[in-house]
Ligand SMILES: Nc1ncnc2c1ncn2[C@@H]1O[C@H](COP(=O)(O)OP(=O)(O)O)[C@@H](O)[C@H]1O
């Protein structure tokens with residue numbers, strides 16, 4: 001018997017989906033449905049990826065303010081992408097099949113984040129001020145390096161990465177969608193049997209090790225998974241900084257549990273509901289295409305400041 | 315039996331422990347005492363492998379500790395560290411249930427639930443079992459962590475200053491329970507203590523560290539003397555036998 005709250009969230013998502021697909025449907029019905037279907041799939045994938053990445057990162061870092069985006073993971077993805085364009089040349093980059101490109105991007109991203117964040121997490125796990133500082137510094141560094149690389153490459157090549165740099169939900173591409181679903185599926189297969197392990201990780205390094213968990217190995221694996229998830233969402237719609245924070249905070253408030261078997265599904269559902277219903281309202285009522293991210297960033301940013309000001313969250 | 319041989323440890327070039335040779339026999343309660351910064355926590359962390367060994371050797375029942383896989387070690391040895399972190403959104407009963415993890419790997423059965431319930435009763439946590447860890451007092455939290463290690467049901471139990479935040483009723487109850495476990499369940503318990511009255515009243519053996527060196531070790535009867543303890547702490551410690559036949563230590 002699944003948790004009642006999960007059932008409610010599930011119905012919420014079904015309702016949001018129906019709203020998004022069917023509202024204002026007319027004219028060439030099947031054509032429009034197909035377009036909306038692709039976008040819907042993209043929104044749901046991004047929701048799952050952002051939610052999982054955030055919940056996992058908060059479990060690993062042991063506090064509720066940090067998210068992969070705040071720690072500069074998205075910026076790292078853009079840097080990885082820019083470096084690939086630089087090293088392969090714009091032509092070589094464009095020649096690669098999209099799926100392979102996606103794989104190379106995410107692979108490089110996983111490698112870089114394990115290298116960078118394993119040491120940081122190990123040393124500064126409970127020092128939240130230091131962690132935020134590291135996030136700001138990393139974010140700045142990644143962004144400046146990215147723009148430095150942009151100066152080195154030709155303007156036409158620059159256009160290739162520019163599309164990825166700003167969050168937008170309008171131009172989700174079918175090939176990327178397929179590659180992203182594949183990666184997400186692999187992540188899910190990894191996660192499924194490990195929900196209980198994640199609960200132990202949340203206890204912290206010392207207690208988890210007392211219970212016989214090979215904490216450091218699991219931490220590496222989780223960093224890889226987080227990097228993969230960030231690749232999925234950033235490749236599809238670009239960086240969104242505060243959605244994860246918003247979602248994780250709503251999830252913890254609603255679920256009040258430590259069990260990832262409940263937290264993860266709930267967070268994914270909440271994120272998908274926010275994105276799908278938000279997009280429906282923005283497209284149909286306000287007739288705007290890209291303002292959803294602005295609102296999410298605004299609300300999420302306010303929440304971040306509020307949590308930081310309260311200073312009590314762990 | 316835990317055998318420690320020529321154990322030394324440095325942090326940032328500063329020696330924390332030097333040349334410790336010590337055998338902790340199976341069974342009984344061993345009190346680990348010594349001034350702040352003596353290296354007691356470091357010693358426990360090395361035994362429980364929370365710190366990795368730099369030089370020297372530690373063996374558990376004749377097997378080198380380094381060669382025991384982590385999940386096997388968790389079935390033999392449970393630890394409660396001095397600084398217990400507060401994982402948020404965790405209820406006391408869930409924390410205690412984590413003690414069963416090494417046995418169940420997340421799939422507890424009826425017997426495990428029974429152990430958890432009994433542990434909650436034993437440590438007086440039944441009324442608190444649904445409270446979140448960050449919503450109880452420091453002493454209650456400490457008891458919950460000790461209860462978790464108890465539920466782990468290992469032969470060895472290493473406790474770093476578990477009496478820290480406990481009132482005298484709960485401190486005494488915990489010591490009595492540890493003593494009972496040593497006698498009836500044949501557990502081996504190593505406990506860092508600061509209160510000499512508890513150490514002498516409940517422990518079978520005392521090990522004293524000072525400045526990273528082993529100063530003393532032996533049966534309570536032989537080492538718990540005014541001279542030896544005064545030397546360990548470099549403070550005058552007096553002893554007096556009361557009419558009811560108990561020893562009382564004065565150092566205030
Ligand atoms: N992480 C650390 N970095 C530097 N010095 C440390 C660290 N941990 C412990 N020490 C030092 O090691 C010595 C022994 O510490 P500890 O084992 O915690 O002592 P005890 O538990 O007996 O009070 C102390 O002088 C302490 O300052």
Ligand SMILES: [Mg+2]
Nearest residue numbers: 354355396474
């Ligand atoms: Mg200590």
